[in-house]
Amino acid sequence: MTSKTGICGAKTKDGVCMNAPVQGKARCRLHGGLSTGAKTPEGRRRISEANVAAWAERNRLIELARSLEQAAS
Numbered sequence: 001m002t003s004k005t006g007i008c009g010a011k012t013k014d015g016v017c018m019n020a021p022v023q024g025k026a027r028c029r030l031h032g033g034l035s036t037g038a039k040t041p042e043g044r045r046r047i048s049e050a051n052v053a054a055w056a057e058r059n060r061l062i063e064l065a066r067s068l069e070q071a072a073s
């Protein structure tokens, strides 16, 4: 996934990062543009899986909270 918008575009607590990406990279220096980690397919896959698992857990908790809310009303 590469950005062609000319901005970093990383998600932040305030929305989207508007910093310019590091040259040749999709992200600004604050969001991994200078990082040398996770270059291998294996490393990238591991991070991707960790992110998916984190989101799945978060969604599960949100669904749980929703169902409890509905049960209470």
Ligand SMILES: [Zn+2]
Pocket (backbone or CB within 6 Å): 008, 009, 010, 017, 018, 019, 027, 028, 029, 030, 031
């Ligand atoms: Zn950024």
